[in-house]
Amino acid sequence: MTAPTWIDDPAFAADKPFGPQTLPYGVVAEGVAVRVGDKALPLAPIAESFTEDLRPLLRAATLDPLLAEGRQVWSRLRARLRELVTAATAPDGAVLTSIDTARLPFTVGDYVDFYSSRHHAENVGRIFRPNAEALLPNWTHLPVGYHGRAGTVYASGTDIRRPHGQRAGESGPVFGPSVKLDIEAEIGFVCGGPVAGRVSTSAAPDHVFGVVTANDWSARDIQAWEYVPLGPFLGKSFATSIGAWITPLEAFSAARVPTEAPGPLLHYLVEDQHWGLDIAIEVEWNGAVVSRPPFSTMAYSFAQQLAHMTVNGATVRPGDLFASGTVSGPDRHQRGSFLELSWNGGEPVEVGEDKRAFLEDGDTVRITATAPGPDGSVIGLSEVVGTVVAAD
Numbered sequence: 516m517t518a519p520t521w522i523d524d525p526a527f528a529a530d531k532p533f534g535p536q537t538l539p540y541g542v543v544a545e546g547v548a549v550r551v552g553d554k555a556l557p558l559a560p561i562a563e564s565f566t567e568d569l570r571p572l573l574r575a576a577t578l579d580p581l582l583a584e585g586r587q588v589w590s591r592l593r594a595r596l597r598e599l600v601t602a603a604t605a606p607d608g609a610v611l612t613s614i615d616t617a618r619l620p621f622t623v624g625d626y627v628d629f630y631s632s633r634h635h636a637e638n639v640g641r642i643f644r645p646n647a648e649a650l651l652p653n654w655t656h657l658p659v660g661y662h663g664r665a666g667t668v669y670a671s672g673t674d675i676r677r678p679h680g681q682r683a684g685e686s687g688p689v690f691g692p693s694v695k696l697d698i699e700a701e702i703g704f705v706c707g708g709p710v711a712g713r714v715s716t717s718a719a720p721d722h723v724f725g726v727v728t729a730n731d732w733s734a735r736d737i738q739a740w741e742y743v744p745l746g747p748f749l750g751k752s753f754a755t756s757i758g759a760w761i762t763p764l765e766a767f768s769a770a771r772v773p774t775e776a777p778g779p780l781l782h783y784l785v786e787d788q789h790w791g792l793d794i795a796i797e798v799e800w801n802g803a804v805v806s807r808p809p810f811s812t813m814a815y816s817f818a819q820q821l822a823h824m825t826v827n828g829a830t831v832r833p834g835d836l837f838a839s840g841t842v843s844g845p846d847r848h849q850r851g852s853f854l855e856l857s858w859n860g861g862e863p864v865e866v867g868e869d870k871r872a873f874l875e876d877g878d879t880v881r882i883t884a885t886a887p888g889p890d891g892s893v894i895g896l897s898e899v900v901g902t903v904v905a906a907d
């Protein structure tokens with residue numbers, strides 16, 4: 516048992532996702548905050564409890580200035596926060612407020628989406644390209660990805676409007692609201708630190724501030740018609756949702772595992788330490804748990820993804836976001852998209868009393884995740900939730 520702290524909340528415990536071992540950052544109505552249990556602790560009112568150089572970061576309107584710092588500052592801030600939230604008495608000026616006003620906490624720079632789950636890639640290959648090899652030859656040699664749309668990255672809680680687009684019809688394309696609206700359960704990585712190109716796998720953790728849950732909403736009918744040869748475009752650019760609280764990468768020290776090695780890798784993708792993460796994801800559809808994708812089964816780590824993304828000299832900047840790719844495990848109940856769970860609609864999924872293939876208007880999807888923390892504690896990733904609203 517840990518000694519009682521001034522934060523008297525049963526959700527603020529080592530065996531709960533948002534205890535003192537997690538301390539994710541977000542932005543609420545009162546400004547930059549850290550999540551403690553089911554409350555927000557705004558940091559501006561307690562800025563005097565930190566060294567002078569940290570105070571402007573805590574008084575800022577967003578996490579942008581904090582992201583622009585580097586690992587040493589992130590570590591110092593986290594260590595001091597940890598002291599303050601585990602103390603017996605509250606720091607001067609401390610108030611606990613609602614987490615319900617949490618919004619997108621940083622300015623999203625470039626957004627990249629990878630494709631690093633072998634099980635997902637094989638499933639989608641079989642569904643979309645039944646007459647070809649499930650995996651293309653490059654897949655085992657590099658983390659396949661594409662540049663997505665930063666301007667349509669939304670915070671958890673944002674409604675998702677069903678997109679319009681073209682899809683294949685009996686005799687040529689038809690236009691209208693997507694009839695195959697889907698999710699992709701993913702883990703997102705929020706970049707920070709100095710602008711850099713050619714980031715090595717060993718330097719990658721210096722450029723990743725923290726980790727979020729992500730739902731990369733996808734219109735499968737639009738995607739299937741448009742994607743050859745240039746890849747995902749309008750079928751995915753209408754919305755990507757992320758959790759509103761960023762769990763610092765440092766919190767994952769006890770969750771590191773080897774990735775499921777894809778194949779012989781070129782030198783710049785070889786890791787000198789394992790950066791796979793043992794994150795357990797849960798997908799709820801209208802309140803019913805329909806899948807539990809294991810992030811530990813990914814083939815490429817965030818360090819390999821970042822190394823690949825910058826190996827040509829392209830730079831990574833604070834606020835850039837990259838997502839892992841849909842997380843699917845080997846078992847049916849571990850698939851991270853409804854495309855896979857329902858096998859393109861042919862095998863409807865039980866959602867409580869209902870059967871579903873793709874999303875209907877009014878459906879709500881909630882993705883949560885946890886990881887093992889130090890000394891048997893639990894690290895939480897904040898939920899990403901969204902409700903589908905009818906096409907306009």
Ligand SMILES: O=C(O)/C=C/C(=O)CC(=O)CC(=O)O
Binds near residue numbers: 628643742751839
């Ligand atoms: O294999 C394809 O043609 C398409 C795959 C996807 O839709 C997956 C994607 O967007 C990347 C991912 O999230 O894994």
Ligand SMILES: [Ca+2]
Binds near residue numbers: 701838
């Ligand atoms: Ca995706």
Ligand SMILES: [Mg+2]
Binds near residue numbers: 663731733751752754
């Ligand atoms: Mg998307």
